[in-house]
Amino acid sequence: MKEGIVSREIFTEVIEEVQKSYDYQEGLNNFFEKNSVDGYIYQPDCICAVIKLLHNIFIEKDTNEWISYFCFELNFGRKYKEGLVLDKDGKNINLSTIDDLYNLLTE
Numbered sequence: 001m002k003e004g005i006v007s008r009e010i011f012t013e014v015i016e017e018v019q020k021s022y023d024y025q026e027g028l029n030n031f032f033e034k035n036s037v038d039g040y041i042y043q044p045d046c047i048c049a050v051i052k053l054l055h056n057i058f059i060e061k062d063t064n065e066w067i068s069y070f071c072f073e074l075n076f077g078r079k080y081k082e083g084l085v086l087d088k089d090g091k092n093i094n095l096s097t098i099d100d101l102y103n104l105l106t107e
Helices: 008-034 047-057 066-073 098-106
Strands: none
Touching (some): 008 047, 008 066, 008 098, 047 066, 066 098
16 A cells, blocks of 8 residues: 555544544534533634645545545544445445545545
8 A cells, every 4th residue: 555645654644633622612512512502613724724734635535525524424434334435336335534534545
């Protein structure tokens, strides 16, 4: 497996930082909802910009927007279930970890 233009270590650090920011915002808004605080706080962040930058770095392998899918639809792999993502031959694509995502983008 070849190393991408961004090393596995840097890619992992970036996705983990995005996840921390996303989880913080979700947790804060869930706290407000649970405690009947009216409204939703939208905090400015760079999550979308970082995802877009990573997409453009891995543009050849991220044509299906795997990075965005992993982060938002699969909640950083936490919602992944076997059989959820299949390749063109019907073979399972594991996207349960950041490493799995990096492997997909660099294979």
